[in-house]
Amino acid sequence: MEHNLAVGLDIGTTKIVAMIGRKNEYGKVEILGIGKSKSLGVHRGVVNNITQTIQSIQQAVQEAEVAAEMKIEDVTVGIAGQHIRSLQHSDYITRSNSETVIDEDDIDRLINQVHKLVMLPGEEIIHVLPQEYKVDGQAEIKEPIGMYGGRLEANFHVVVGQVSSIRNIGRCVQSAGLNLEGITLEPLASANAVLSQEEKEAGVALIDIGGGTTDLAIFRDGIIRHTAVIPFGGNVITEDIKEGCSIIEKQAELLKIKFGSAWPGENKDNEIVSIPGLRGREPKEITLKNLSKIIHARVVEIVEQVYVEIKNYGHEEQKKKLIAGIVLTGGGSQLKHLKQLVEYITGMDTRIGYPNEHLAGDSDDDITSPLFATAVGLVLDGLKRQDRKKLEQQENVVNEEEKPSDDEEVKEQPPIKERRSFLDKLTDRVKDFLDNAE
Template sequence: MANSEIIVGLDIGTTKIAAIVGRRNENNKIEILGFGKTESIGVKRGVVSNIEDTVQSIKVAIKEAETRSESDIATVNVGIAGQHIKSIQYRGSIIRPNAENEITSTDIDGLTENMYKLAMNPGEDIIDVIPQEYTVDGETGIKQPKGMLGHQLEANFHIITGQTMAAKNIFKCVKKANLEVDSLLLEPLASAEAVLSDEEKEAGVVLVDIGGGTTDIAIFQDGIIRHTAVIPFGGDIITEDIKEGCTIIKKHAEDLKVKFGSSLASENRDEEIVAIPGLRGRPPKEITLKNLASIIQARMEEIIEHIYFEIKNSGYEKKLIAGIVLTGGGAQLKHITQLTEFITGMDT
């Protein structure tokens, strides 16, 4: 299949690296052709920590996606996350030489491009600039100023920044896997496009994507992205807690979490017990599900408190009618919805 016809997404995550291949059909919808995924061994908390391991994982995932989709992949759209991601609000403006001429795409693009020239802290780069709403000659709340007349064009921008080296390492890994980067996307925004409806974004909603190494947050209100944040905790830290708390190996800890894990200890009875195989002929180890849930609940409470802090920090806490939408692997834990509602008081 010709490369020009396909769109490829590459998610370089902490627990897995996944590639998905799609094609735009006649209804302008993306039709999935195939996907590939493999274990991620060179990424810690959303940031590349071993170039060679990451490159090998990317190659395996891409090869699988090529086989399943019967396509040749040359360019990819890559997601970026990690605790180094920050967001700021900024207001920019331009004075147009002739107010009688209609505002054009060139004027709007020029205002957006100016934002990329802002001075950042050493070692930080602007990853994305998202216009929120425009003002034309003092008239506020304009979502699309194209075609209007006016002398001064202003806009509020949501600017996403990240560590220069973290982004460069992603580019380097992709290039070493013999691929080109078409675009670099913030993963909370990519998740929002996949999971949220326009009605939810309009009403006001918090998207919480609980991954392996990080928890990504995106807050929308009035159809506009208002706040993004990345919390450096995810499902992996819960597995580590179980491993330490129950003194078992990581593989068994992960299996326990996935099969029997619960975010509310009160939902489990004392007599519910699971046996873990002993190492090299040693007797099996018995663990109560209530104890397991207590370990998970303690860490989940911490993660949800961080999420709630970001919601309050955004200033939109009282304006999020659609509440919280949970997604990602960590969101599959039993009773996580009830715990989230209990701590935040918001619909989930």
């Protein structure tokens, strides 16, 4: 595939989206093609039927290929689902020689130390994110490289997930005839697509309400501080409408989208929707007030759980306050009056997040819908990964061409080497596993 192209594959509970994007000359991203299919083999963000998921992936990919008139090979995939959890952990290393400065290798050693954490069976560390460092007891250091010190410690945000679920996703992608180029945590992908750098600095909670799960990512001082996946989303609302009004799922979903509201106070008692009955039966009449009461009850439950996680992070402490409040995205964020409800429950400023932060100005409105936040984020991630690859290749060429004789020159060049993230390593491990697992 061309260099500055990337494909995001969002394998969700309700839909699977394949999105092809390219960087234009202004560094913005143009979406060339998009395909979506109904997701059949996924429950609460986890694959539970491999064959159906493969078919859905192929369908979405085909549609995107037709739209963009090109073939898709490599994709960046998001992982989420109810098996993802996160924890805070502190660790330290003692350096053998405190007369040399701290470098990349020290940090790698410290991060590898975190790997010795004992996990539940079947769980594996997906992501280790250093929050802040201490050098010889001096706290709140953002970047210890280049400092002197004997003891280096850090607080980490550790994200853990089930290996088997991740491998299953890899398996589906591979069997759909695609090459798994990268794996990204979905809350991180959505955050990249929707949040501005200022919000990440000021402190913000991104809530991505999907069909099967609600993902949360909290940023402060530009660093991700907390992630959580809450195992219900828009689908439980539809389920409740279906049960509460005794109608079929398709009708419940339509009702929710067309007439649903998260705020029951505003419907008059006499507003009624009539729903055609099943074959030969009388039509059903449903009051909008009842409809929004059902929706309200469920949404409150989801928002309250998210708020518990925000409080767990420590939003109530002065120095951890999230000044930019809450950003809602995902398909579930399109529910009428949800913003007001969230502000009412949490007392935090709230806005709806559209994934247009990095998209070219002339992008279609339907692409910048909150529905596609994760897909856009995955495309961005794929493009970033390619930039990194390009840098590495250039470096290798430079290194082979000329090694400067004068030592001073070497010191002048800042290290470009970016630490390989856990997700890159995880991608490689999943690939190796799939290659050897026939």
